[in-house]
Amino acid sequence: DSATSFLRALPKCEQHIHIEGSLEPQMLFELADKHGMKLDERMYSTIPALEERYRNFANLDDFLAYFNKAMDVLIDEEDFAALAYAYMKRVSGDGLVHAEVFFDPQAHTGRGIALDVVVKGLKKGLAQGEGDFGITTELIMCFVKHLSVESAQQAVLEMQPWVASGDVIGLGADSSEKDNPPSTFASVYETAREVGFPRLTMHSGEEGPASWVRQTVFDLGINRVDHGVHAADDDKLLDELAPRGTFFTLCPLSNVRLRVHKSVSESPIPKLLAKGIKFSLNSDDPAYFGGYVLDNYLAVHDAFQFDKATWRQIAQNGIDGSWCSDERKAAMS
Ligand code: HPA
Numbered sequence: 291d292s293a294t295s296f297l298r299a300l301p302k303c304e305q306h307i308h309i310e311g312s313l314e315p316q317m318l319f320e321l322a323d324k325h326g327m328k329l330d331e332r333m334y335s336t337i338p339a340l341e342e343r344y345r346n347f348a349n350l351d352d353f354l355a356y357f358n359k360a361m362d363v364l365i366d367e368e369d370f371a372a373l374a375y376a377y378m379k380r381v382s383g384d385g386l387v388h389a390e391v392f393f394d395p396q397a398h399t400g401r402g403i404a405l406d407v408v409v410k411g412l413k414k415g416l417a418q419g420e421g422d423f424g425i426t427t428e429l430i431m432c433f434v435k436h437l438s439v440e441s442a443q444q445a446v447l448e449m450q451p452w453v454a455s456g457d458v459i460g461l462g463a464d465s466s467e468k469d470n471p472p473s474t475f476a477s478v479y480e481t482a483r484e485v486g487f488p489r490l491t492m493h494s495g496e497e498g499p500a501s502w503v504r505q506t507v508f509d510l511g512i513n514r515v516d517h518g519v520h521a522a523d524d525d526k527l528l529d530e531l532a533p534r535g536t537f538f539t540l541c542p543l544s545n546v547r548l549r550v551h552k553s554v555s556e557s558p559i560p561k562l563l564a565k566g567i568k569f570s571l572n573s574d575d576p577a578y579f580g581g582y583v584l585d586n587y588l589a590v591h592d593a594f595q596f597d598k599a600t601w602r603q604i605a606q607n608g609i610d611g612s613w614c615s616d617e618r619k620a621a622m623s
């Protein structure tokens with residue numbers, strides 16, 4: 291319909307896409323075949339059964355068990371390149387113009403895959419996608435909160451050459467939030483600053499409380515927050531964050547699949563708009579959560595029926611909040 295074509299045509303950015311979360315069941319089974327791997331049949335029987343299981347995650351940790359298992363099939367450079375390229379191809383029809391892509395190095399090095407294989411493979415697939423579809427990209431490494439601070443420190447230090455070369459522009463933090471307050475990882479972000487990571491972000495306030503978003507921004511000095519939806523439980527916090535320009539990367543379909551919200555209509559998006567908080571709309575793990583970036587825009591439109599001016603503003607805020615050059619931003623609008 292006309293809303294769909296309007297939202298599709300709107301130049302969109304996404305800053306919250308885990309490339310491992312774009313591993314579709316089809317590719318998962320194909321790569322398992324390619325490597326002669328036997329998948330655990332209790333988790334992986336057929337594609338329809340797997341898709342049904344993905345519709346029934348109990349919470350973030352239940353999802354993470356699947357997310358962290360599926361990536362066992364990513365082994366050589368070509369696998370990582372194919373994964374990144376498939377994502378680019380899929381969103382090229384959605385009006386995506388720029389993506390800032392997360393990956394979890396520890397999840398790969400921890401099972402014996404060389405960091406070189408991971409980064410080179412991803413870079414190759416993204417570059418090929420950029421050439422074919424004109425979508426620009428940046429890479430952001432995330433350390434995982436379910437492993438130790440020491441492991442995160444090591445992952446950050448190992449990334450130094452890729453930061454120096456400009457291939458990896460930022461550090462984020464993802465995985466299990468429960469029992470892992472931001473303050474635990476303050477020293478990791480200090481190391482990242484010393485190593486020269488130009489940009490910092492953190493998953494915060496997805497399942498955790500508003501006070502943890504406050505810690506992220508004020509104690510750790512991080513001004514991009516991935517998810518952050520629970521910040522909306524604290525009006526005073528929002529009033530403090532708006533003038534700082536703290537940028538939220540929201541993932542509405544993810545929040546429903548992981549039972550943060552019962553439906554997209556529970557999302558605090560209208561409140562964030564009213565409070566002048568800048569945010570973007572993102573897919574998070576599109577192969578698991580029922581849609582890519584445009585599907586998230588459409589779900590939000592179904593829930594809130596924003597007018598065209600509001601949609602243009604949301605998309606523009608997503609461009610403004612990107613970590614690319616001003617020239618690139620100008621070309622996107
Ligand atoms: N939250 C935390 N960790 C993740 C997510 C998420 O939404 N996606 C992939 N890893």
Ligand code: ZN
Pocket residue numbers: 306308464493516574
């Ligand atoms: Zn995420």
